[in-house]
Amino acid sequence: MSVEREYVHGYSGREAERLVDQANALTELLHHDTRYPAGARVLEAGCGVGAQTVTLAAQSPGADILSIDISSASLAAARERVRAAGLTNVTFQQADLYAEPFPPASFDHAFVCFVLEHLDRPGAALAALKRMLRPGGTITVIEGDHGSAYFHPRSAAAQRAIDCLITLQARAGGDSLIGRSLYPRLVEAGFEDVRVSPRMVYVDQSRPALVEGFTRRTFNAMVEGVGERAVAEGLIDAESWARGIRDLHRTAEPDGTFCYTFFKAVARAGSRLP
């Protein structure tokens, strides 16, 4: 029944764990300024395994959150995660964003986190979200940008490994460099008052929680996760891949640094009727 589109990071248990680690390390940076009032109808589009859903629901305990995803397996994991967290303000529903599964003006707010980067038609998704929002409603979009990653010591091999991930995501129809383009994409979709704020993660040895939680367990783990596929698809040979991963982990050593930037956009659906 469930049509699970290709997801570059796969649907394994280890990937689910990685997403949860990532959510923990970055919650404050990415989500501290997203709070919806009591009674607000919030659509979370593409909730995945619920890594962001628990934060979203906990920060807006009075809001009614409807979280949708295309994958029934992910929804089951998300439902369990939200239940385990003792949160009761989330409803889950399997749905395809492209199919615009709710009537116009069904929601006050939409929340989309790490989703557009995996879609082949992010513009169509944004347009669908805009129609499902009431006039004056807001959309919040958070995406990464793998082209924002740079590090010390520099390494062409490490950059090549990252490029493999970017290429695989592109082959799956996504765009892992989408963060930098949120502003024009939201404008293009007809949103108003678009405000983008970059959230840069800077890691050095004085920030050990980020060395572990971001460089090692989030970014490097994400790149490592596509290794077999990158080699199998002929993007890189096994030895070069191993060198790239080794050099990526080298940046988590005491004299290393790592930089990555997420982009958060908030925009308004406009005051005119949709």
Added chain:
Amino acid sequence: MSVEREYVHGYSGREAERLVDQANALTELLHHDTRYPAGARVLEAGCGVGAQTVTLAAQSPGADILSIDISSASLAAARERVRAAGLTNVTFQQADLYAEPFPPASFDHAFVCFVLEHLDRPGAALAALKRMLRPGGTITVIEGDHGSAYFHPRSAAAQRAIDCLITLQARAGGDSLIGRSLYPRLVEAGFEDVRVSPRMVYVDQSRPALVEGFTRRTFNAMVEGVGERAVAEGLIDAESWARGIRDLHRTAEPDGTFCYTFFKAVARAGSRLP
């Protein structure tokens, strides 16, 4: 008398104007948290044409600032700029940082902005600065990182033009990617309590002052400034260069975005005698 080391951006009047534009647009972002108390002895190492000196002096009106540079021509421009700004707390002196021109512990604070990136031995410069600071004194270092530049629409040609600047700066003995490595460099030089904070400049159409003041007049102007040399040294052909510059300016159009990150580090010279 003056031994003017090779400076990748040149010493022209237009370059001086560019540096002043840059200082105006970025003053708040880079300098708002640098203020020295009355009576503090501050060494500004590598003041150049004084683009940062006027901000430094205005923000710490009670501090005694000694600004040094290797170039007598730059010092003359800096002196005139400071005089025109009505500032009286700056003394200028031609000196070579590598020669450690002042006795140990001569200063309470050192300030170094856009200097290390041009030096062939930044570690030796930091070590010299550390010795000239009193125990417990602080150093503030601000540097860019040209590898932190990315933009929308993406363009291989624009990236190639930027790479030419990076290569020319490397050929001149500098490192225009130095920002990301300030932390380990300061630790290596023996500084303590090293704290690095990135200062990211994000530009989209909703920030017209940055489109003009940063993307066009600072970053793109800086890249454009090395065009003749890049072509003359055979790094790129004239047509490819023109395409790269055109694509860089394309990022300043209404649907474009531009990202760049400066790194600011503050560290302490330690409590032990030097």
